[in-house]
Amino acid sequence: MAWRDGKASGKRLLLFMASIILGIAAVVSIQSFSDNLKDNIGLQSKALMGADFLIDSNQPANERVIQLMDSLGGADAREVNFASMAAFTKNGATKLVQVRGMEGGFPFYGELETEPANAAIEFQEKGGALVDATAMLQFNLKPGDSVKLGSITFPIIGSLITAPGSTGIGATAAPPIIVPFRFMEESGLLQRGSRLGYNYYFKNPNIDLKELNKKVDPLLDAENADLDTHTDTSQRLGRRYENVGRFLNLVAFIALLLGCVGIASSVHIYIKEKLKSVAILKCLGATRKQTFLIYLLQIAGMGLLGGFIGTVLGLILQQTFPLILQEFLPFQVEISTSYQSIFVGLLLGVCMSVLFALSPLINTWFVSPLQVLRVQEDTSKKSRPYQIWVMIAIVLFVFLFAYWLLGRWSFAASFVAGILVTFSILAGVSILFMRMIKRYFPKSWSFAARQSLLNLYRPNNQTVVLILAIGIGTFLISTLYFTKDFLLAKTSFESSAESPNLILFDVQTEQRDAVANTITPNGLTVIDNIPIVTMRMERIKDRSVNDIRLDSTTRVNKWILNHEFRTTYRDSMIGSEKLLEGEWMPSMAPNAEVIPISLADNVANDALVTLGDTISFNVQGKLMTTVVGNIRQVDWARMQLNFSIVFPKGVLENAPQFHVLTTNAPDKKSSANLQRELVKKFPNVSIIDLRQVVTLIENILDKISWVITFMAFFSILTGIIVLIGSVRNSKYQRIRESVLLRTLGAQSKQILKINALEYLFLGILGSGVGVLLSLVSSFLLAYFIFDTPFIPSWVPFLVVLPGITLLVLSIGLLNSRGVLNSPPLQVLRKEGK
Amino acid sequence: MAKILNVRNLRKTYTSGSKNLTVLDDISFSIEEGETFAIVGPSGSGKTTLLGLCAGLDEIDEGGIDLCGEDLSTLNEDQRALLRNKKVGFIFQDFQLLPTLTALENVSVPLELQGAPHATKDAMELLTKVGLGNRHNHYPSQLSGGEQQRVALARAFSNKPSILFADEPTGNLDEETGEKVIKLLFDLNTEMGTTLVIVTHDLELAKLNQHVLRLKGGKIVINETSAIS
Known part of the structure; x- marks a missing residue:
């Protein structure tokens, strides 16, 4: 019976099904891709590191570390890496790069993928360089050209396509150049101030990594070195991608929920039309259970079919993910079928469609056979308690699914609460709008405009569902734009001549005047000249850092214990700083016993110190005891040099130090010329061009937002399907109205105007509510999460709102085109079939 | 008197699957101005189709129809709609009121x-004439069948039509209400001097x-002048 009845309503049921296909496709594709990524990371774990484990430090291995490494059989390869300027002699261009000086047979797993392929071996023999493939293209370089790093010019042996340890996004900021280790000392780049990283690679497939970690890591910590195993790396990477995957999965799940709202709404109308048939069946002796099952089976069948099609679509869709996400992936991902995601897709299809259809379906249970004789009996009172249980079941299911995705009860509860609040606000605002329109009805408007507004209230209208569908899609996309914009605004810097846009690092004390003299003849001024002294914490309050490291109960953050701080000294605060506690001490008398320092609030929190606590520093071998004199708040996002620890003047002047100089180059050309000249004269100096940094951040945010837009698009598409479904559901009613108006003498353009205005109102209302809600949510995000002023972007108002409104208008008109040019009786005959 | 409706050798065929079904043959x-004209016949005889074709609601296959001096076959859909809006009124068996409009708003639609x-x-004047002045703010769902048909009646006369087509105007009403509606229809028709075509x-x-005019199987079997003329 379910099949026979369903056959007659096939098209309608197929449309319900279509509402969930995209949501399921989105969830399945993300789920399956995440599973694949996890498997790939596990499989390629060793290839990602290139070794079984490594010991890293930002200083060359001391005697104790060498002893430890010898006890492990000695390092099989070593590397020193640092950021430096590269000068390409062919065209004089300069670029901040990541230099990796290699020695030994690294990598032991995976490979250095180069073009030509033998360059991976030849660069060591020939003493040449492997240059990042993108940089080669960017600067039009070919093997045989040369690159100057520090004082040495290397022939370029080949382009570097992939290398273990060089990740996508990192490589965009500073493209890697691999050269033989033996030239590093000679290059003059390993001097004071350079932020160096030393990696010692080990190949030992039989070693117990857990045991190694447990025994050796604490010993290395004491020497400011660290042990990293290939499993640590892959787990870290896995967690990072898992988090991204979970986030995208939630976005996909929202699309599915939206589709389910569409199902609930369509089934509501479908069942309402079937109530008469239900009453007839009951008159003929069908039981409640039988009639209920007829429609339950129809919906479950459609849900299963929707789940199946969505799953297949999702599995096809995930094949495109490596292309979409290639910038974010450190390796090639091999796609295979994840059986778990197939199960999830089918389960979601059946459960979600049945759960969301249950509320209207319950009405069939309470239909009295008397309705055949006396129509109109209110069943809502009888079914109310059951409706509440259905609502609870839906919330519970959504909560459990969110928990399965996120793995934490609190996150799942927040997600469900967020969804409920967003849906309620959207639905509430749409209902409010509708009531306001009814109350303050614009009686002076033209007939067409009034009629189109009134159509929003037609019997069985789905106005609220439509506004919800359009609103959610718009909300997602607008929030994305607003967020992206204020993040970009946060990273942008002022373009006035007083604000630096070139930052010169690693300037040695003896080079300081010469560098300044190179800048000023070009008509530029040295804006800042900041001294930097590196140091580590030795004691915090009365405990040594080594002691704290060994204390498993300590709440002191680990990074504080291992970090090499770059500190400065000055007599005043700068614009990005605000004094929170204590007093600012501008300078100290020489040989003062107590040295008050200024700490950034995050450092004070992580080190668990307050005003008056003592901290001892190891300043390149010399111990210095200080006391926390004040605590500052620092706006780290400002494009300027910020410091977590600042000393007063008169203390560190004679300590080994290097300098950072800043200047403002008014245009790209003068900036490039100055960089070229500086790199030529001072090859050890690294230059950060803030213009390029902003462009880089823009690019990264663009890429991220593209991925999120891609997912939000599923919501928009689902919204469109719900919209089409809703237009179809009310099509006969609309056609009857249009035909009647036609019969009464309405012209095509009048009917077109009424229809167009109706969809226009729907589009504006839906997307308007979405944009307004996203304005509020973005403001909250900016204020509470990113702590930044919120200046709304115009894109959602000028592009998203009109774009989506136009889309709604087109879909609506496309569905009513048949009515406009055909004679009324012909339309009725055709649609009545 | 001048002819307001002239039907010549009309033929209408519908396709059902692979079969052609001749509904009118x-x-x-012809009908003269101010005349009252009834089309009768059993179910499926083609009465409503004939009414629809006469009002320009569908296209004819063969023959010709002149309505209010216009040859319908030379007019496009919009021109026919304009003609209906200016010179034609309609009453339907199932009232056909717009559910989102009040009684008053429904009546004013043609205007x-x-x-x-x-x-x-x-x-409002017309609504008062049909006795529903005090119900002008009510929606169709708040009115009885008889009241809805009276609203439809007021709407049909609102554009002061030259000819009024009524399709089974009492088909959905009980006898007593039906009689009242018919009396109102004929009274208004006399008052406004409208030509009336009723399918019943x-x-x-x-x-x-x-x-x-009596139809059977899509053909005219009787075309006679009633005793009251």
């Missing part, structure tokens, strides 16, 4: 479509008209 008749300046005032099963109602 060789129909010719609003014309862009008439005093649409609401004129509509009801032979008593048909007898009230000056002219009766």
Whole structure:
């Protein structure tokens, strides 16, 4: 019976099904891709590191570390890496790069993928360089050209396509150049101030990594070195991608929920039309259970079919993910079928469609056979308690699914609460709008405009569902734009001549005047000249850092214990700083016993110190005891040099130090010329061009937002399907109205105007509510999460709102085109079939 | 008197699957201005199709129809709609009121479509004439069947039509209400001097008209002038 009845309503049921296909496709594709990524990371774990484990430090291995490494059989390869300027002699261009000086047979797993392929071996023999493939293209370089790093010019042996340890996004900021280790000392780049990283690679497939970690890591910590195993790396990477995957999965799940709202709404109308048939069946002796099952089976069948099609679509869709996400992936991902995601897709299809259809379906249970004789009996009172249980079941299911995705009860509860609040606000605002329109009805408007507004209230209208569908899609996309914009605004810097846009690092004390003299003849001024002294914490309050490291109960953050701080000294605060506690001490008398320092609030929190606590520093071998004199708040996002620890003047002047100089180059050309000249004269100096940094951040945010837009698009598409479904559901009613108006003498353009205005109102209302809600949510995000002023972007108002409104208008008109040019009786005959 | 409707050798065929079904075959008749005209016949005889074709609601296959001096076959859909809006009124068996509009708004629709300046005032006058002045703010769902048909009646006369087509106007009403609606229809028709074309099963109602056309199987079997003329 379910099949026979369903056959007659096939098209309608197929449309319900279509509402969930995209949501399921989105969830399945993300789920399956995440599973694949996890498997790939596990499989390629060793290839990602290139070794079984490594010991890293930002200083060359001391005697104790060498002893430890010898006890492990000695390092099989070593590397020193640092950021430096590269000068390409062919065209004089300069670029901040990541230099990796290699020695030994690294990598032991995976490979250095180069073009030509033998360059991976030849660069060591020939003493040449492997240059990042993108940089080669960017600067039009070919093997045989040369690159100057520090004082040495290397022939370029080949382009570097992939290398273990060089990740996508990192490589965009500073493209890697691999050269033989033996030239590093000679290059003059390993001097004071350079932020160096030393990696010692080990190949030992039989070693117990857990045991190694447990025994050796604490010993290395004491020497400011660290042990990293290939499993640590892959787990870290896995967690990072898992988090991204979970986030995208939630976005996909929202699309599915939206589709389910569409199902609930369509089934509501479908069942309402079937109530008469239900009453007839009951008159003929069908039981409640039988009639209920007829429609339950129809919906479950459609849900299963929707789940199946969505799953297949999702599995096809995930094949495109490596292309979409290639910038974010450190390796090639091999796609295979994840059986778990197939199960999830089918389960979601059946459960979600049945759960969301249950509320209207319950009405069939309470239909009295008397309705055949006396129509109109209110069943809502009888079914109310059951409706509440259905609502609870839906919330519970959504909560459990969110928990399965996120793995934490609190996150799942927040997600469900967020969804409920967003849906309620959207639905509430749409209902409010509708009531306001009814109350303050614009009686002076033209007939067409009034009629189109009134159509929003037609019997069985789905106005609220439509506004919800359009609103959610718009909300997602607008929030994305607003967020992206204020993040970009946060990273942008002022373009006035007083604000630096070139930052010169690693300037040695003896080079300081010469560098300044190179800048000023070009008509530029040295804006800042900041001294930097590196140091580590030795004691915090009365405990040594080594002691704290060994204390498993300590709440002191680990990074504080291992970090090499770059500190400065000055007599005043700068614009990005605000004094929170204590007093600012501008300078100290020489040989003062107590040295008050200024700490950034995050450092004070992580080190668990307050005003008056003592901290001892190891300043390149010399111990210095200080006391926390004040605590500052620092706006780290400002494009300027910020410091977590600042000393007063008169203390560190004679300590080994290097300098950072800043200047403002008014245009790209003068900036490039100055960089070229500086790199030529001072090859050890690294230059950060803030213009390029902003462009880089823009690019990264663009890429991220593209991925999120891609997912939000599923919501928009689902919204469109719900919209089409809703237009179809009310099509006969609309056609009857249009035909009647036609019969009464309405012209095509009048009917077109009424229809167009109706969809226009729907589009504006839906997307308007979405944009307004996203304005509020973005403001909250900016204020509470990113702590930044919120200046709304115009894109959602000028592009998203009109774009989506136009889309709604087109879909609506496309569905009513048949009515406009055909004679009324012909339309009725055709649609009545 | 001048002819307001002239039907010549009309033929209409519908396709159902692979079969052609001739609904009307060789129909010719004419109606003079101010005349009352009934089309009767059993179910499936083609009465409603003939009414629809006469009002320009569908396209003819063969023959010709002149309505208010216009050859319908030379007009496009919009021109036919304009003709209906200016010169034709309609009453349907199932009332066909717009559910989102009040009684008053429903009556004023034809005038609003014309862009008439005093649409609401004129509509209110008509609504009062059919006895529903005090229910003008009610929606169709708040009115009884008889009341809905009276609203439809007021709407049909709102554009002061030259000819009014009524399709089974009492088909959905009980006898007593039906009689009241018919009396109102004929009274308004006399008052406004409109030509009236009624499709009905009801032979008593048909007898009230000056002219009766009987259809059977899509053909005219009787075309006679009633005793009342």
